[in-house]
Amino acid sequence: MDYNFKIIEKTWQDFWAKNDSFEPSEDFTKKKKYILSMFPFPSGRLHMGHVRNYSISDALARYYRQQNFNVLHPIGFDSFGMPAENAAIKNNADPKEWTYNNIDYMRGEFKALGFSFSKNREFATSDELYTKFEQGFIIDMYEKGLMYSQKGLLNWCPNDQTVLANEQVIDGCCWRCDTPIVKKDMNQYYFKISEYSDELLDSLKNLEGGWPKQVLTMQENWIGKSNGLAFDLFFGSASKEKLNNTFDSFDVFTTRPDTIYGVTYTALAPEHKIVTYMIENSLLSDEVVAKIDAMKKTSSIDRQKEKSGVALNISVIHPLTKKEIPVWVANFVLMDYGSGAVMAVPAHDERDFDFAKKYNLNIKSVIKPFAGDVKVDSAFTEVGELFNSGSFDGQNSQESQKEIIKYFEDSKMGQKTTNYKLKDWGVSRQRYWGAPIPFVHCDSCGLVMEKKENLPIALPKDAEITGEGNPLERHPTWKYCKCPKCSKDATRETDTMDTFVESSWYFLRFCASESNWKDEAFSKEQISYWMGVDQYIGGIEHAILHLLYARFFTKVFRDLGYLDFDEPFDNLLTQGMVLKDGAKMSKSKGNTVDPDAIIEKYGADTARLFILFAAPPTQELEWNDNAVEGAYRFIKRFYERSVNVVKCNTIPKIEHSTLSKEEKFARVKVYEALVRANDVYNERHTFNTLIAGVMEALNALNLQQNSDVWSEAYWILSSIMEPIIPHVCYEISSNYFGLANLKPQVVLDEVFVCDSMMLGVSINGKRRTEIEVSTDASNEEIITLAKEAASKWLEDKAIVKEIVVPKKLVNIVVKG
């Protein structure tokens, strides 16, 4: 009985394919599980991270199928994006052909790994049908005011004449031609994700328990909510005149209103509109303009290295003291946070302090420690007592904040304000291989939405992709069209959408079935049955962007009336990375292990077993060739020892009391593994412990020869291992049980009942020996036995206390 994985795996893969074994049912009265792994980009080959991801989801999907759930376990391909275009440029190939060839290859890999994905629901996001529905949603969002267009600063390569994504900018230069990047003000489409900031933050609470804490915290930080006071700083009359009366004031935001009396200067971002005005109207010396230009050109990383600034020689009036305070430009003030202007309190803010020291600006303390002296050699940022603060003197600085805000509000000088780090999501890309934004520019009507019956607006097949400029823009005919409103000549929007848009709703599309696949993205009935995703599995690298965008889309779709829940993913498991030689597998490091090679040498079951056995799924997994061999040997043993099993179509009935000690022990181990299996699949997801339990059971079985015990064991073990090593388990199950055992297994409590047990005996908490006692022994009997066994350690000692922990141990506390 040799273990020939090649034949076994092929047989069952064909069997599953032929029988459509993994298609979900359309019967919505059944209990359901939606098990989802993050879909891959079709890069060409699966890597071990994918294998890990899908081994986890497949184990869960197969388990719940056995438990008679209606299981949706779909897969698709996140197939738009730059790598396809880059490959096209490099190999002079068609991105579409490249993409779909890769998909074909990877589909074969999925099959070879035995993953139980639904075939019928597979799609690629570059499919025109998917684009059609997505463009429909985009139009809805625009019409609802959730999408808008605005000029924004983008990375521009002057040589290639194209916009670059942040990832394409390497050390401030173009990744292709090494030309320094400039920021260019361009029109860009945005989703109003900021409108959902509060809800995205607040409903994180509802995900507690279901999502890893780390991800919740990362999202919380990313949204970055902070409360404070916003108020206007008015120019003095001379400054106002200098600015040609164009500006009265600018507004600032602070989270520390308690430090208001300590404001000694204010600072604007180099990109602030007042600064821009002063430059454009020659109100600044050439030297100052040059300094400001230099700040603008410095990357945000370099800006952090040293603070720099320049005075604008204008001043504003402090709202409370009415003193004049100078206005500076400072490189640490960010245009895209708050209003791009800050009040500076050097005495109580480290940045403001450093800047004031460097430029010799006034420093005024207004908070003193509750005990000790006022600090002068550094910023005092802790809570203290207010002084130099007018009528607020003597107050606790923290407690005074509310009152100061109230004072500003009462006197109409400012208001309580909340700021977020989360910015609106810029979704337009000047790229070919993406979903076209379905808008039309008409000279008479302006920006017009394409009519939904004309969707999809598909990509042209004959675009020339050189990597320079936007192929859609340069295409000779594609962009010319008629205005959907007035039918005059018009042009299409040539920007395509960020690929994160596709992955923000693909999990909803999987809910659609063959019955309505072509007609609609999904039906409300399908969505309300399948959603939310019961278990989502993927890498931590998506903790922010994808997972935040998907949550945003869900809330938008709710508000558009497509669905009626708030969160898409009830439970999230973030798997750890796969490492080799202590480092993440990567081509550049040359430490990759090719899944295909492992399948070829050991088979899919071995690959799956190793990956689930080597570490719990949330932890990093160190690849180990020897341990892979170990996994292979286990499967081989498991298969070969099945010769001890006798064919049957129900689980054998065994009279437990008639068995030998070894036989009983084997049964205990088998049923322990079963109990653990249910816990692991449902709750803990620590497949490594389940596999260890099955190994223990097999080791225990080996110590006896009772064929009923063997048969019962294999009935159970091949059932609980099927989600992990499905091929060999199907083979065993088919050989001996006619596949009748792949169903829920009953735990027989009688197996765990024994007439004697071993108890540890410890003295003062230190384990000394052990005793065997009958299970119905009284505490007195147990203590007597324990004292006998431990007499050696009890000589000349006074017994203070005796503790019996049922079924565990006896502890005797002694003195002397």
Place this chain on the structure above:
RNA sequence: GCGGAUGUGGUGAAAUUGGUAUACACGCCAGACUUAGGAUCUGGUGCCGCAAGGCGUGGAGGUUCAAGUCCUCUCAUCCGCACCA
């Protein structure tokens, strides 16, 4: 700097509620079978010690009859964010 995690044998890791620390596997050692073994099977393997025994979950304290687990402090590593006003 802020936030999140993780520290257990030579290695990957177990220990579900505070209750016999190191299950399972890798590696290593020994033996068996073999022309041979990088195959298979059997046994051994936390550290110190001849032994009795002692010591052991990053470190230091604490609570408890009992701590890997709870509390306080601390060190190290990894990850995320970061001049966010």
